[in-house]
Amino acid sequence: MGEAVRVGLLDTMVALCSGLIIFPACFAYGVDVNSGPALIFMTLPNVFNHIALGQFWGSLFFLFLTFAAFSTVLAVFENIVCCVSEMTLWSRKKTCAFCCGGMFLLSLPCLLGYNLWQNVRPIAGHDILDSEDFLVSNLLLPLGSLIFILFCTTRYGWGWETFLKEANEGTGLKVAKWMRPYMTYVLPVIVFVIFVVGLVGFFQ
Numbered sequence: 001m002g003e004a005v006r007v008g009l010l011d012t013m014v015a016l017c018s019g020l021i022i023f024p025a026c027f028a029y030g031v032d033v034n035s036g037p038a039l040i041f042m043t044l045p046n047v048f049n050h051i052a053l054g055q056f057w058g059s060l061f062f063l064f065l066t067f068a069a070f071s072t073v074l075a076v077f078e079n080i081v082c083c084v085s086e087m088t089l090w091s092r093k094k095t096c097a098f099c100c101g102g103m104f105l106l107s108l109p110c111l112l113g114y115n116l117w118q119n120v121r122p123i124a125g126h127d128i129l130d131s132e133d134f135l136v137s138n139l140l141l142p143l144g145s146l147i148f149i150l151f152c153t154t155r156y157g158w159g160w161e162t163f164l165k166e167a168n169e170g171t172g173l174k175v176a177k178w179m180r181p182y183m184t185y186v187l188p189v190i191v192f193v194i195f196v197v198g199l200v201g202f203f204q
Helices: 002-028 038-049 054-088 092-112 128-153 160-167 177-203
Strands: none
Touching: 002 038, 038 054, 054 092, 092 128, 128 160, 128 177, 160 177
């Protein structure tokens, strides 16, 4: 619970700081703020071109972005490796090689989306990167969160008591019993609303 609170607070603070930096710069230089994921790769370089020492700051920005991406990939990749290893009983080296190959192949459409496949518009006229972002951010994350909530709070999954015991292992903040009505009835509704709003906003 304590880790969840810290991650939520830090993530929100970073997002707010990023918004305070990026959006004023976009308005100042006439960059479209509704560019989605393409904002980073296609429009932000134009912002750096118009500021003092733009190449230096731009290089630092993309270097730090690379570090952020790698740290995220490592955290997610470890879960995938663990899952595949337990399902197949393969060695860690073989599992890592298989997962790396799969990740490389699945990354190719996004890699080619702004060159060889730049005219490919798979979902509602959006390019490959925007389409993949929609699938992950608007479908997989909300629906995955909803399934996870239901799994932890209903008798068809872990159940509340088992979840409570697992989540409260170790020291630090604990999940309180009074949270059960909120997590069982309120939180699924919030996640479902986020899911619907994301769908409507993407296809408008």
